[in-house]
Amino acid sequence: MTLQEIAKSINIKCDSTKKISGLSTLVDSTQTEITFLENKKYLSDLKNTKAAAVLINEKFANEVPSGTIALICDEAYLNLAKLSKIFAAEVIETEGEEPIIGSLTKLMPNVYIGKNSIIGSNCTIMAGAYIGDNVKIGNNTIIYPNVVVYRDCNIGNDCIIHAGTVIGSDGFGFANTKDGKYIKIYQNGNVEIDNDVEIGANCTIDRAVFKSTQIASGVRIDNLVHIGHNCKLGIGCILTGQVGLSGSTVLNQYVIMGGQSATAGHLEIAPFTTIAARGGVTKDITEAKKSWAGFPLIEHRRWLKLQSKIAKLLK
């Protein structure tokens, strides 16, 4: 579609016949993508964007760099949501190549594998598993029964995904209209899982809104863990039972999170950090190799001291 056609769909005038391939952030957009600016704290990213066009409020129009077309509108994020549907993939592909299954790979009964998907060799795909369209799975990987891998996701070699886990479900994203409706932001990214990752049962790992939710090699995830869209887990991270990561959380390498601990969104945790059970992380952790606990989060040794002070209130 051309930029003109796309803009017209949200009642914005634009003459450009440039072909547009999709949507992305200010930082990641290529010259065929549309981006948006909603929050002025991202104005510095605007200056360096390579996007073909940007949905933006009139008051920021003169900040738009020369190579990018300003699509002036009152509600940039809402318009992004509306456009996201245009670029959403089909829920199921009806055309495409039959999947390719590597040698020695066992497919049990009642497995579904979508169009254009490629499964490596020596894998076991157990009964009831659903592997969507355009999925790639490496070698020696075990997919336990009733696992669901949504379209476009990739899983590496030597991985184990336990029963009932869902990989690539839509991230939780929508824009509000003035009359109280929520407009879905179609999640057009995917999930990329590297080699040697084990994920427990009944976990949920959401696909990215743009680009990829990433799980690096060596990661170990226990049961009933929730990973929001666009999270990035570095190598060797360990997430124990019922951990919840909000969207766009970045865990650097070897971060360990105790049971039921959680993060707020859009934050980064330094390498070799340990979060105790129930810890609630609401800010970046910039110093590596420390242990934290509590909600609000403080250093673990201080949390222990604080609890003994609190206990004294009873005396």
Place this chain on the structure above:
Amino acid sequence: MTLQEIAKSINIKCDSTKKISGLSTLVDSTQTEITFLENKKYLSDLKNTKAAAVLINEKFANEVPSGTIALICDEAYLNLAKLSKIFAAEVIETEGEEPIIGSLTKLMPNVYIGKNSIIGSNCTIMAGAYIGDNVKIGNNTIIYPNVVVYRDCNIGNDCIIHAGTVIGSDGFGFANTKDGKYIKIYQNGNVEIDNDVEIGANCTIDRAVFKSTQIASGVRIDNLVHIGHNCKLGIGCILTGQVGLSGSTVLNQYVIMGGQSATAGHLEIAPFTTIAARGGVTKDITEAKKSWAGFPLIEHRRWLKLQSKIAKLLK
């Protein structure tokens, strides 16, 4: 069955040959239903009940209104549990009409759809989904792989239910016997989901014990959320990851609940309330448009202040 036969099954004498259709609460019972009074705080509801009969302790017998027959027993709730089995539907219907599938609706392989169920037009029911008996689904709704919808539940138009989510599982209900057994209270209600609702992956939404667990239009639910039996969610409510609602929680319109927040049962939250992540609600919230946090729950701004006071204990 007649009231006489039913009463006899729990060793209560009763001569009435009135036909009984089911069980319900004091408030909701119709003239063909049996109800119960266990807790004297519901005595005011007893006065206005329309029930055919009430399971009740002898000491409250003279409070029973004239149109209602008193079924005198020591353990009203336990007897309700015993009777609930009589009215429980079959787990699977063996008779009934073949399901009706609307035009343009896609059914993927390995989908099961039960007797008497009706799926609207332009839906997508993905592989491994289970749609029980007597289920109604509207138009344009997407049911992702391995979703389970128990019998008798209804889902509206334009809904999206992500993979692995369970709708209509039994609420958590049982009565205790004196010798330490738990007698199941069969959950004979259902779940009613209105139009334009999106529910994340691996959620669980329990059916009502009587009547319906209700999700109004516009509701957005993230992953791994638990909704107990008989909850009612008003339009536009937002529940983020790993939220838990105990049975009979009422959320009025546009309540927002942060990650891992939860409610105790049988309480009501005013419209436009925001509960911060991890907030634990144990009482009704009657004033609209306020923000709350913590456990015990207090106003969010006071919680922030309290945390800074607590932090000072370390100095």
Place this chain on the structure above:
Amino acid sequence: MTLQEIAKSINIKCDSTKKISGLSTLVDSTQTEITFLENKKYLSDLKNTKAAAVLINEKFANEVPSGTIALICDEAYLNLAKLSKIFAAEVIETEGEEPIIGSLTKLMPNVYIGKNSIIGSNCTIMAGAYIGDNVKIGNNTIIYPNVVVYRDCNIGNDCIIHAGTVIGSDGFGFANTKDGKYIKIYQNGNVEIDNDVEIGANCTIDRAVFKSTQIASGVRIDNLVHIGHNCKLGIGCILTGQVGLSGSTVLNQYVIMGGQSATAGHLEIAPFTTIAARGGVTKDITEAKKSWAGFPLIEHRRWLKLQSKIAKLLK
């Protein structure tokens, strides 16, 4: 395999041609099993072990009892992990007897039942359920759609397992190498569920690393509950929504755990204990019939008092 062959696989010299059947703990090992000592707090168990051999650091070598062969190594736990793969069962059995299905048992479409499995009479196994190899299920048990029961697990009579629940997934266990790799400890135990147990939707109950994760009769489990490997739940325990039990938690009879409460691993809770919602148990509870709350956990009545003291900090 002989002890010599097994030891050789991890570069330990040993002349014994004793046949070895598996791995186990110091306490539980039989005369054909290999055990390990990593932590010196278990030295007293070493003295009484009946194991054929023990993986052990040189410094404890002279503590090994005379009937047991010391397999001297630097990293006992890591070597245990390496050996666990040798004794791991196949993910899917390709040989064995066809399953035996009792009379009046209903199998819905798309059910998979593995080799050598035995299902009792009058059961209902609903669509999409996966019952692995060597599983035994008693009479009158209902397995709802898309439940997964991993190989070797047992479920008793009169049980109800709700949709999407996973029984027998691998416990969360691995050993660290010096260069930051995690070596999986294959979970060669199983799950044993006794009679009259009801388990909610989308729960996860991990198999034991050795021996069995045990759920005694009468237990009631709500939705989205996580039970780690080697837990033991006594009769009549009640676990409400989103509870999490870390590995090797022992709940004695009639322990009640409120919503989102949790336990750290390797601890025991006395009979008739009540843990309030969100309670976090980190130590043994030795006195029966008490109520606890909070994290850190204190007696419930003291927790209530403490909260009122904390609230006063705001004044």
